[in-house]
Amino acid sequence: MQPIFFADARAPVTDVANWYQPEMSLVAKLEKLIDESGVLDFISSGDIVAVKTHFGDRGTTRILRSVFLRKISEAVKERGGKPFVTETTGLGLLKDRSTAVGRIEIAEENGITHQTAGAPVIVADGLLGLDYVVAEIDGKHLKRVHVAKGIAEADAVVVATHFKLHMRAGIGGSIKNIGVGCVAKPTKYDIHVPNPPRIIAEKCTKCGKCVEVCPTDAIIDFQIDLEVCVKCTGCREVCEYEAVEIQPWLLGEEIAERVVEATKGVMDVVGKENFAFLNFMIDVTPHCDCHPFSDSPLMSDIGIFASKDVVAVDKSCLDRLVESPKAPDALIDGFWQNTAPERQLNYAAELGLGTLNYRIIEI
Ligand code: SF4
Ligand code: SF4
Structure with missing residues (x-):
């Protein structure tokens, strides 16, 4: 049973006469979660640490807020690490998000800067998304994974994920944040499309x-x-x-499996033991942060899940997602059609990336 450490997003007012309770802030709870879970304690003095998040796109308003990234950066520094906040480019060459220049501009527009996030903001796969290290794997679909060079060269990776649904992968959790978010363009393509252009x-x-x-x-x-x-x-x-x-664009089990194989390639290069996962179940949207808009959240905020196990942390969030009451106008069915989020998790467990069994420890 993998322990998943959990900080509740709700702030029950225990003392109605006292409105000033800063310890109820989810940012304060994140600090406590990191300290008490020990998930970042593997970081050694001098380690260069990638804090991998999603910068969103122009118009995305529900990405992970920079106050959380800042707290993570501070925690990395307290352990002697040198953090940088990072993302990779999207497919294409013309869209703003497709180059490092545009990605940084979007990050700034969405509030993620060196000043706000407490660490330099670096695009991990270079100016055009073509800086990578190749990992050979023996996947059912992928044989080579193009790991973003800035991730491959990092000593450790803290995966800071805004957990949400995803129109192709089913869920956008830590697995997807690595498998899609830590690879350069060739593997981004191979995840989505089996045939070359x-x-x-x-x-x-x-x-x-x-x-x-x-x-x-x-x-x-x-x-x-x-x-x-x-x-x-x-x-x-x-x-x-x-x-x-360029076709066919994949859906269902095959794309879920390709995402997982890419995740394996990244984790093989960096070393599984050099990852920590923080899943934020707040503002859970019906689609990914890559959409150039944000929809209403599907449900009430749940909290933050911390783990050293990529499968267990995503499984715990998917379970909470399924069991939680949804907003009356939630678009969950439309966006989940033809996706296979369970396959993503089961296949990741089959490939040895983690375990499906967990127990929640609330801090
Ligand atoms: S594929 Fe042919 S038509 Fe299209 S841009 Fe290239 S040269 Fe032009
Ligand atoms: S031929 Fe290949 S490398 Fe050249 S623009 Fe098209 S997809 Fe990119």
């Missing part, structure tokens, strides 16, 4: 825009050289004639 000759007008945008000069005679292509999807973004085919 290809140019459909009958549709191609030979306008040359894709050739211009391709960061690896992979397009020769209007065909993609798959030995050189890094699957950034930039060619599809610029093509006005829908001549670049």
